[in-house]
Amino acid sequence: MTWLRRIRFPLLLMAGATLAPLLGRAGFLSESKWLYLGVAVTYAAAALSLNLLMGYAGQISLGHFALLGTGALVSGVVTSADRGGLPFMVALPVCAIVGGVVAFVLGLPALRLRGLYLAVITIGFAYVADQTIFKLNYLSHGSAGIHLPRPLVNTFSFSRTSDFMGILCVLLVVIWQVDRNVTRTKLGRAFHGIRIDESVAASFGVDPRRYKLLAFVISGAMAGVAGSMYGHVYMFVNNESFGFEKSLLLVIIVVVGGLGSRAGVIVSAFFYALFGVVLTHISWLHIFRGFDILIGAALLMYTVSRHPGGLAQAFQESRDRERRGTPDEEAEEPALPKLPEMPRPSGLPERPTVEGLSGSVPVLAAHEISVRFGGLQAVNAASLAVPRNKIVGLIGPNGAGKTTMFNAMSGLLKPNAGKVELLGQDVSEMPAHARARLGMGRTFQLIGLAGDLSVTENLLLAQHVVASYGVLSALTQIGPSRSVERELRDRAAEAISALGFERFANTPVKRLSHGQQRIVELGCVLVTAPEVVMLDEPSAGMSPGAAENLAVRLRDMRDDLGRTILLIEHNIPLVLDVCDELYVLSGGEILAHGLPDEVVQRPDVIAAYLGEPAAAAIVEAEAEAEATPVKAKPAPRKRTRAGAAK
Amino acid sequence: MGQVLVLGLVYGVIYSLFAVGIVLVYRGSGTINFAQGEIGTFGLFVAWWFTTAHHLPWIIGAVAALVMAAALGAGFEWAIVSHMVEANRVSVAVATIGLLAFLVAFEVRFFEGGNIRKMVAPIRGTGWSVFGVVVSPTQILSLLAAGALAAGLALLLKKTDFGLGVLAAAQDPVAVRLVGIPLARVSAFVWGLGAAVSVLGALFIEPTIGVFTPGFASEMFIKGLAAAVVGGLTSLEGAFVGGLLIGFVEVGANRVFDFPGVKMFSILFVMLLVLLVKPDGLMEGFKFRRRALA
Amino acid sequence: MRTNRRGRVRACLILAALLGVSACTGAKLPNQAAGKRSKLKTTDTTLTPAEAAAQATTASSIAAAQAAAAAKGGKGAATQAAALGKSVASDGSNFHSTLFSDAEDRIGITNNSITMCAHAALTYAAAFHTDVKDLNVFWSWVNDHGGIYGRKVTVTYENDNYDPQTAITAASTCRDKNIFMLLGGIGFDQIPAVRDWVENLTSKHLLYLYHTANETTGKRYSFTELPTTQSMGKQFAQLAAARYHGQAVGILKRHSDNWEPGVTAFKAEARRLGVKIVYEKAVEKNAANYTQELLDAKAAGAQVMWGWENALAATEMVQQAKNQSWSPNWMLFPFNLTSQTIGDAALAPKLSGLAMFPAFSYGDFSGEFAKYADDMKEFQAQYAQYDGGNSGVDLHSFGGDLLFLNWTAQKALYTQFLACGQDCTRNKFIDVLHGYKKKPISSSCFIDFTRPNTHLGGYAVNVMETYKNPSDGKVNWRNTQTCVETIG
Structure with missing residues (x-):
C-alpha cells in the first residue's frame, strides 16, 4: 500500500480538478472563494518551484516572484487578443522556456560561487524587474498592466474560477510529477549531494556548478508556468504584481512547510494563501488583522532554527513515534562485510590508453605540488606516484598538509604550482568531478556521504558518473532514464548485498555507526570501479577490531579486486600492515619515501612525529575539536571556495 | 562631474556603513543578515521616540537606538542563530528573512507605521556648497563617523586577539577556539555590531531624505549589499571601497542614462560584472597582501 | 517587503481618503466600443412629475430631520442636498440606461437596505488612526436619520493591500456580497486592475465607481466623477x-x-x-x-x-x-x-x-472655506458625535483633510441616491448621473457626463x-x- 501513500496528493488534486467545476456549478462556494482557492493553487505551484531550489539544491532565491512575473507577462503577450492571441496551452511551454532562460542568465554569474550570491542577485533582479523590465511597453503596456484572458476551448470559456480550477489542479499535478521525477533520478540525488557537501558531491563526479545552475533553471521553468497560472487566475497583472514581499512570503511558505517536502510545502502554501483571508472573514478574528505576517515571520524563525524539517518533518516524526513507540535500536555491525567486486560500468568515458600503462606509468602521480594559503605554505613542491595495484601510504604529523595534498590531487583545490597526472594524462586543469569521471575515487576524513539519504540512495549518488541520461529524459521519465536507473539500482543492490548491508538498505546513513558508515563509504567509492582509490584516514574513529577488519578489506581490494590505493593514515600499525610504499609528509614537504618498514625507522621521520610536544598537543586538541562537529564545516568550505574560484 | 563626486561620496558612505555590517556578520557567521537594514529603520523609530516625541537631545536618541539595535542583533543571535551552528548557512539567512518580515510587520502594526515621521538632524544648519551641492553638517559628520568606524574596526580587528578571532571565525573556527576565543561571543558580537552600524547609517541618511516610514533603510541596505558583494563580501576595506563605488555608479548612471529604474539597474549590472570578472571582489589582491603581512 | 511595503504605507496615507473619493465618482456614458453602445440608448423619457414629487417630498422630510440634527451648522447642507436632489430629479435625464439586465438591475437594493462595498488599503488603516468606523461616520449619521427613503445604507470595506492582485480578490469578495455598486479607492495600480476585472466579467456584472485614474476607452461598467x-x-x-x-x-x-x-x-x-x-x-x-x-x-x-x-x-x-x-x-x-x-x-x-476635492483646515470657515463652511461644520459635528473622544480621530492632524474628502464624496453619493428616487435601480442610478450637468453636489465639484468621447463626469478642480x-x-x-x- 506504499504506492497509494506516495500517490495520495496527486490523487487528491486530480479529484479536485474533477470536482471543482461540478461543485462550482452546483453553487458550492462563491466565486470569490474559488478565486482564493485558485490563487492558493498557484502559490502551491510557486512554492514547489522554490522548494526545488531551496529544499533540494540548498540555494536561495529572494526574487522568485519576479520569475513568476516573467512567466505571467510572457503568457500575457502570447495569449492576449491584441498580441499573440494564441491558446493558453501554447503559452505554458513558452513560459517554462522563458522562465528557465531568465534563471540561467541570473544563475550563471551567481552560482559560480559558493554562498549566498544567488540570494543577492535575485533581490537585485526583483527590483530591476519591477522598475525596469516589467515596465517595458511590449510586456505590460508600461505600468498600465495587461489583461490575461482565461483559456477558451472552442466556445467554452473558463471564466468561472471553479472551472479554471480544473486546469490549475492538473497543472499542479504535472509540476508535482516533474518534481517527483527530479527526486527519483540522478538530478535529485545530485542536488541533494550538493546541498549536503559540494566536495563530496564532486568526488562522486557531480559538477556542483552545473547542477546548481540546473536546479535554478528547472525551478525557473516551473516558476514560469506558475506565473502563467497566477496571471490567468487573476486575469490581470502589472509591474506591481510581483513585489519583493511576495517573494519573501514564498520563502516563508517553503521553510515552514518543510524544505524538500512536496506535500508539506503545498499544505503550507494553502495555509498562507488562505490564512489572511480567514483572519479578515471571521469577525471575532478581526483583532488579529495584520498579524498574519507577524505570526508567519515568527513561525519562520522558530521553524528554521528548531525544526529545520518544517511541518512535514513534524508530521513525519509524530507518525513515526506513533508507529514505533521507541526509536530505532542501535544498529548492529554486520559481520565482516565483503567489499563489492564491481566491473567497470558502461557509460564511462574511454580510459586513456597509454602505451605501457600497466608498467612504468603510475596510475596517479603528483609532480611538485605547491599550495599556499595566504602566508602559509601548506604544501611545498611535493611529488608522489602511485603504481598500479599497489597500496601507497601517505603519513605525517597533523598539519603536515596531507589532506591539502589530497585535495590538490583530487581537484577540490587548485595548487599554486605543480601537475597531477591520472593514467599518464595531465588532469591538472580538470575540476574534481571531471577527475572522478576519469576514475579517481576518494573518501573524506569526515564521512563523505549524504547523511539523510539511505544506503541505497548513497550508492546511487555514487554512481552519478555512469547515470548517462539527459535532463529531459530525467524530467519526463521518457527515454533512457528509466532503464538506466534500473541498472543503477540493480548495481546498488548488488553492492549492498556484497557488503552485507541488506537490512540497512533503506536506513538513512546517519543512523549507522561510524564504522558502518566507513564501510558504506568504501562501497560508494568502489561501486564505479575507479582506477585509483584515495582514502583519507579510513580508520579514524574505528575500534581496533574494526581497524583490523579494514586492513583485511584493503588487502582484498588490492589483491582480489586489483585496485590501486592511496591511503592517508594515522594508524601506523595499519599502514605498516597494508602499504607497499610509504611517503612521509612534514611541513608540506616530502620528508621520506620508500618501503614502509624502512621509512618509519628513519630518525628524521621519528623526530617529525614525536619531536615537537607542542605539535602533539595541537593534534590532540584538533582531534577533539573535530570529534564534535561544531562549526560551519570549515574544511570543506575552504576546499571548495578555492576549488570553485578556478 | 563635481556633483557626481560629491553626491556619490555622500550616499556611498552610507552604503559603506551598511556594507561593513554585512561583512562583519559574514566574517563572523558565514551568512548574510537580511534584516540588517530594517533594524536600522527600527532604530530610527526608537530615536524618534526620544527626540522628536519627547524632545530629548539627538545624542540620547541615537545612543538609545544603537543600544537597542545591538541588543536586537545579539538577541537574535542568542535566540535563533546560536541554535543553528550545525545548519547550512543558507538556513541562517532564511531566519534573518523571518526577522526582516517580522520587524516590518511589527513597525506597521504597533508603531502607527503609516505615519510619516521626521527625525531631527544631529547638527542643525544648512551646510556648505561644494561643486554646487549643499553638503549638510550631518553629511560631513557621517563621513567623519565612517572614517572613525573604519579606523576603530581596523584597530579592533587587526590588533586584538578577539578581533582576529572575529575575522577568522567563519573560515577557521577551530583556530579561533585554539587561541581561546569563544565562538559564541564572537558570533553575538558581530550580530550586535552589524545591527548597530546599520542604525548609524540610518540615522545619518534620514535628514538627507527628510522623512521615514517602515522599510526606510531597506532599499539602502540592498545597495549596501551590492557594495559588500563588489568588495568581496569578506573584506572590510572592500566594503568601504564597494560602498563608494556603488554610490558613484548610482549617481553617475543616473546622470548619463535615462530609462526607468536606471539606478538599480546600473547597480545590479556592476555587481554582475564584478562577479563575472573578479568573483572574489575588487579587493581580492589587496586582501591577500594584508594577510601575508599578518 | 522593502520598497513595496514602503510604497504601500505611503499609499495608505492617501488611502483613507480614497474610500470616500471613490464614492464621489460618478456615472459615465458607456463607451464607444462598437456593439457595446447598443446597450444604452437615449430616449425622450423624463421622470414623471409624480416621481419627481415623491422624491422631492421624501427628500424634504429627510432634510428636515437632518436640518434639526445639524442645527448648529445653520441651514444645514442636508437641506441643500435635498434641494439638489429635487432639482436634478425635475431636470430629468435624457438617458435611459439598459446596461443592466432586469436580474442585475436590483442587486444590492431592497425595501430597507442599500448594500455597497469598497476596496481600499485597510491593512495599515489602524496605523494612522483611521479605522473602518472613521470611514463610515457619514453613513451612521444617515442611517440614524431615516436612511435613504427608509433604506439603511451598509458600506463594507475589503482590504486591497495597495496591491493589484489583492484588489482583484477584494473586488471579487465584494461582488459576492450582492452589492449595488463597487467603490474603488485611490490607487493608480489597483484601479486599472479592478477596472479590467469588472469589465471582463461575463455574468453578475457590477457597477463600479472609481477614483481618479488615467482615461481609457472601452469601459462599460466602470465610471468616475473625478477628473482624469x-x-x-x-x-x-x-x-x-x-x-x-x-x-x-x-x-x-x-x-x-x-x-x-x-x-x-x-x-x-x-x-x-x-x-x-x-x-x-x-x-x-x-x-x-x-x-x-x-x-x-x-x-x-x-x-x-x-x-x-x-x-x-x-x-x-x-x-x-x-x-x-x-x-x-x-x-x-x-x-x-x-x-x-x-x-x-x-x-x-x-x-x-x-x-478634485476641497481643502480642509479644522475650524477655519473664512475666505473660500465660507463657500462650503456648512459642510465643514456638519462634518466636524458628525465626527464629534460619532467618532469623538479619545478613540476618535484627530481632525487637526493630517487625517482631517483625508476624512473630509471621504465625507464629501459620501455625501455626493447620498445626494445622488436621493435623486435616484424611491425605486432606485442600477440603471436609474446611471440615468441620474446623466442628469447632473454642471451642477455642484454639496462641496464636491460638479459633474458632467454629457460630453462626447468620454465616460467621465469630472472636470472641475480646486486650486489651492x-x-x-x-x-x-x-x-x-x-x-x-x-x-x-x-x-x-
Whole structure:
C-alpha cells in the first residue's frame, strides 16, 4: 500500500480538478472563494518551484516572484487578443522556456560561487524587474498592466474560477510529477549531494556548478508556468504584481512547510494563501488583522532554527513515534562485510590508453605540488606516484598538509604550482568531478556521504558518473532514464548485498555507526570501479577490531579486486600492515619515501612525529575539536571556495 | 562631474556603513543578515521616540537606538542563530528573512507605521556648497563617523586577539577556539555590531531624505549589499571601497542614462560584472597582501 | 517587503481618503466600443412629475430631520442636498440606461437596505488612526436619520493591500456580497486592475465607481466623477501659466504609464500657453532620494517645480530642495500631510496645488472655506458625535483633510441616491448621473457626463495654496478658487 501513500496528493488534486467545476456549478462556494482557492493553487505551484531550489539544491532565491512575473507577462503577450492571441496551452511551454532562460542568465554569474550570491542577485533582479523590465511597453503596456484572458476551448470559456480550477489542479499535478521525477533520478540525488557537501558531491563526479545552475533553471521553468497560472487566475497583472514581499512570503511558505517536502510545502502554501483571508472573514478574528505576517515571520524563525524539517518533518516524526513507540535500536555491525567486486560500468568515458600503462606509468602521480594559503605554505613542491595495484601510504604529523595534498590531487583545490597526472594524462586543469569521471575515487576524513539519504540512495549518488541520461529524459521519465536507473539500482543492490548491508538498505546513513558508515563509504567509492582509490584516514574513529577488519578489506581490494590505493593514515600499525610504499609528509614537504618498514625507522621521520610536544598537543586538541562537529564545516568550505574560484 | 563626486561620496558612505555590517556578520557567521537594514529603520523609530516625541537631545536618541539595535542583533543571535551552528548557512539567512518580515510587520502594526515621521538632524544648519551641492553638517559628520568606524574596526580587528578571532571565525573556527576565543561571543558580537552600524547609517541618511516610514533603510541596505558583494563580501576595506563605488555608479548612471529604474539597474549590472570578472571582489589582491603581512 | 511595503504605507496615507473619493465618482456614458453602445440608448423619457414629487417630498422630510440634527451648522447642507436632489430629479435625464439586465438591475437594493462595498488599503488603516468606523461616520449619521427613503445604507470595506492582485480578490469578495455598486479607492495600480476585472466579467456584472485614474476607452461598467490624469495635467499647466507667469517649469514625475498621460497633457497645454519647460525627469516609485534631480532642475533654470508624484514623494522633494537651499515654487497634490510635515518652510514660498476635492483646515470657515463652511461644520459635528473622544480621530492632524474628502464624496453619493428616487435601480442610478450637468453636489465639484468621447463626469478642480491655520497654527491648504474647470 506504499504506492497509494506516495500517490495520495496527486490523487487528491486530480479529484479536485474533477470536482471543482461540478461543485462550482452546483453553487458550492462563491466565486470569490474559488478565486482564493485558485490563487492558493498557484502559490502551491510557486512554492514547489522554490522548494526545488531551496529544499533540494540548498540555494536561495529572494526574487522568485519576479520569475513568476516573467512567466505571467510572457503568457500575457502570447495569449492576449491584441498580441499573440494564441491558446493558453501554447503559452505554458513558452513560459517554462522563458522562465528557465531568465534563471540561467541570473544563475550563471551567481552560482559560480559558493554562498549566498544567488540570494543577492535575485533581490537585485526583483527590483530591476519591477522598475525596469516589467515596465517595458511590449510586456505590460508600461505600468498600465495587461489583461490575461482565461483559456477558451472552442466556445467554452473558463471564466468561472471553479472551472479554471480544473486546469490549475492538473497543472499542479504535472509540476508535482516533474518534481517527483527530479527526486527519483540522478538530478535529485545530485542536488541533494550538493546541498549536503559540494566536495563530496564532486568526488562522486557531480559538477556542483552545473547542477546548481540546473536546479535554478528547472525551478525557473516551473516558476514560469506558475506565473502563467497566477496571471490567468487573476486575469490581470502589472509591474506591481510581483513585489519583493511576495517573494519573501514564498520563502516563508517553503521553510515552514518543510524544505524538500512536496506535500508539506503545498499544505503550507494553502495555509498562507488562505490564512489572511480567514483572519479578515471571521469577525471575532478581526483583532488579529495584520498579524498574519507577524505570526508567519515568527513561525519562520522558530521553524528554521528548531525544526529545520518544517511541518512535514513534524508530521513525519509524530507518525513515526506513533508507529514505533521507541526509536530505532542501535544498529548492529554486520559481520565482516565483503567489499563489492564491481566491473567497470558502461557509460564511462574511454580510459586513456597509454602505451605501457600497466608498467612504468603510475596510475596517479603528483609532480611538485605547491599550495599556499595566504602566508602559509601548506604544501611545498611535493611529488608522489602511485603504481598500479599497489597500496601507497601517505603519513605525517597533523598539519603536515596531507589532506591539502589530497585535495590538490583530487581537484577540490587548485595548487599554486605543480601537475597531477591520472593514467599518464595531465588532469591538472580538470575540476574534481571531471577527475572522478576519469576514475579517481576518494573518501573524506569526515564521512563523505549524504547523511539523510539511505544506503541505497548513497550508492546511487555514487554512481552519478555512469547515470548517462539527459535532463529531459530525467524530467519526463521518457527515454533512457528509466532503464538506466534500473541498472543503477540493480548495481546498488548488488553492492549492498556484497557488503552485507541488506537490512540497512533503506536506513538513512546517519543512523549507522561510524564504522558502518566507513564501510558504506568504501562501497560508494568502489561501486564505479575507479582506477585509483584515495582514502583519507579510513580508520579514524574505528575500534581496533574494526581497524583490523579494514586492513583485511584493503588487502582484498588490492589483491582480489586489483585496485590501486592511496591511503592517508594515522594508524601506523595499519599502514605498516597494508602499504607497499610509504611517503612521509612534514611541513608540506616530502620528508621520506620508500618501503614502509624502512621509512618509519628513519630518525628524521621519528623526530617529525614525536619531536615537537607542542605539535602533539595541537593534534590532540584538533582531534577533539573535530570529534564534535561544531562549526560551519570549515574544511570543506575552504576546499571548495578555492576549488570553485578556478 | 563635481556633483557626481560629491553626491556619490555622500550616499556611498552610507552604503559603506551598511556594507561593513554585512561583512562583519559574514566574517563572523558565514551568512548574510537580511534584516540588517530594517533594524536600522527600527532604530530610527526608537530615536524618534526620544527626540522628536519627547524632545530629548539627538545624542540620547541615537545612543538609545544603537543600544537597542545591538541588543536586537545579539538577541537574535542568542535566540535563533546560536541554535543553528550545525545548519547550512543558507538556513541562517532564511531566519534573518523571518526577522526582516517580522520587524516590518511589527513597525506597521504597533508603531502607527503609516505615519510619516521626521527625525531631527544631529547638527542643525544648512551646510556648505561644494561643486554646487549643499553638503549638510550631518553629511560631513557621517563621513567623519565612517572614517572613525573604519579606523576603530581596523584597530579592533587587526590588533586584538578577539578581533582576529572575529575575522577568522567563519573560515577557521577551530583556530579561533585554539587561541581561546569563544565562538559564541564572537558570533553575538558581530550580530550586535552589524545591527548597530546599520542604525548609524540610518540615522545619518534620514535628514538627507527628510522623512521615514517602515522599510526606510531597506532599499539602502540592498545597495549596501551590492557594495559588500563588489568588495568581496569578506573584506572590510572592500566594503568601504564597494560602498563608494556603488554610490558613484548610482549617481553617475543616473546622470548619463535615462530609462526607468536606471539606478538599480546600473547597480545590479556592476555587481554582475564584478562577479563575472573578479568573483572574489575588487579587493581580492589587496586582501591577500594584508594577510601575508599578518 | 522593502520598497513595496514602503510604497504601500505611503499609499495608505492617501488611502483613507480614497474610500470616500471613490464614492464621489460618478456615472459615465458607456463607451464607444462598437456593439457595446447598443446597450444604452437615449430616449425622450423624463421622470414623471409624480416621481419627481415623491422624491422631492421624501427628500424634504429627510432634510428636515437632518436640518434639526445639524442645527448648529445653520441651514444645514442636508437641506441643500435635498434641494439638489429635487432639482436634478425635475431636470430629468435624457438617458435611459439598459446596461443592466432586469436580474442585475436590483442587486444590492431592497425595501430597507442599500448594500455597497469598497476596496481600499485597510491593512495599515489602524496605523494612522483611521479605522473602518472613521470611514463610515457619514453613513451612521444617515442611517440614524431615516436612511435613504427608509433604506439603511451598509458600506463594507475589503482590504486591497495597495496591491493589484489583492484588489482583484477584494473586488471579487465584494461582488459576492450582492452589492449595488463597487467603490474603488485611490490607487493608480489597483484601479486599472479592478477596472479590467469588472469589465471582463461575463455574468453578475457590477457597477463600479472609481477614483481618479488615467482615461481609457472601452469601459462599460466602470465610471468616475473625478477628473482624469489627463485633465489634471492640463490644469496644472494652466496653473503654471496663471500663477507663475513667465517662469520656467521643471517636471519631476513618476515613471509610470498610469501617470504619464498627465504629463503629455501638461506639455501640450504648456506649449499652447507659452509656458517654458526646462527640465523633465522620471523617477521611480519610492525613490526617496531626489537631490540629484533637484540640482539638475535648478541648474537648468527651473523656477517652478511640478511634482507629479504622491504625497510622500512630494514631501521628500520639497524637503530635499530646501536642504539644498533651493526654494522654487512647487505645484503638488495638496495634502495637509505634506504641508504639516514640512511646516513653516512650506509657506516660503507658498506651495500650490490642484485637487478634485476641497481643502480642509479644522475650524477655519473664512475666505473660500465660507463657500462650503456648512459642510465643514456638519462634518466636524458628525465626527464629534460619532467618532469623538479619545478613540476618535484627530481632525487637526493630517487625517482631517483625508476624512473630509471621504465625507464629501459620501455625501455626493447620498445626494445622488436621493435623486435616484424611491425605486432606485442600477440603471436609474446611471440615468441620474446623466442628469447632473454642471451642477455642484454639496462641496464636491460638479459633474458632467454629457460630453462626447468620454465616460467621465469630472472636470472641475480646486486650486489651492498653503497657509497657516490661525486657530491651531498648523500649516494647511486652502482653496483660492473653488471648482473651476479652466484656470486662468
